[in-house]
Amino acid sequence: MIPVAAAIIENEQGMILIARRKEGKSQGGLWEFPGGKIEVDETAEDCLRRELLEEMNIAIEPYAFCGENDHFYGDVHIRLVAYKAKFLSGEIKLIDHDDYTWVGRAQLVEYEFAPADVKFVEMLSC
Template sequence: MLKVTCAIIVRDGLVLAVQRSKKMKMPQKWEFPGGKLEDGESDQECLIREIKEELHLDILPGGKLPEVIHKYPDFTICLIPFIASIQSGELHLAEHQAYQWLPKDKLLELDWAEADVPVVREFLKIFHQMKKEIFKSITS
């Protein structure tokens, strides 16, 4: 099983999605950026390293979402998602062919890699729950 981290990078109310290149497995599918854990590396160390390598950004990982285990035809992935913010850097794609900054309500319109779909849904669920709690605290 491949252990892979991914970052749900939020900036100015928008969420970053990246599109896999035609040369990658699952070509042209959208995903949250990240990559495979190396030996001796923590989940957060992996995420920070991968985002620096792939996007040239320094990030600060925040809340961790539930892991997703997904079986593709030729491999199984354990996807470890974190919500993250950008600390510094300018976004430059090293591996992916495109990126988009999207409002949360547009995320499900993309053609996501299958393992990322539950991550998108969980992120949206958490976001909507937070909005409800904030609204309750304001109106109480």
């Protein structure tokens, strides 16, 4: 099982940050809540702070556990742990993604998300 963290980042206007994975990567072309693999001896919150700084050049503050979702991509088992987070600072620069956008909760269903993220889309869009 691979532990992965995802950040559901809200800005001051209540919009949520989503990002599209680059083609050629696992789940390429699909949208996700940004995050990454949790390293050994790292909390999910610390992982999210590190990953968002590395992959998007932004500072965030995770503040509330949203849930987790076990998902199998073929024979690869991931446990996706999601946290709500506040956007603190930075100008987004993409590394592992080819696009990003800020969307309202109701608009989340208009995007094709990676299967492991769908549970959180459903939670947020109701």
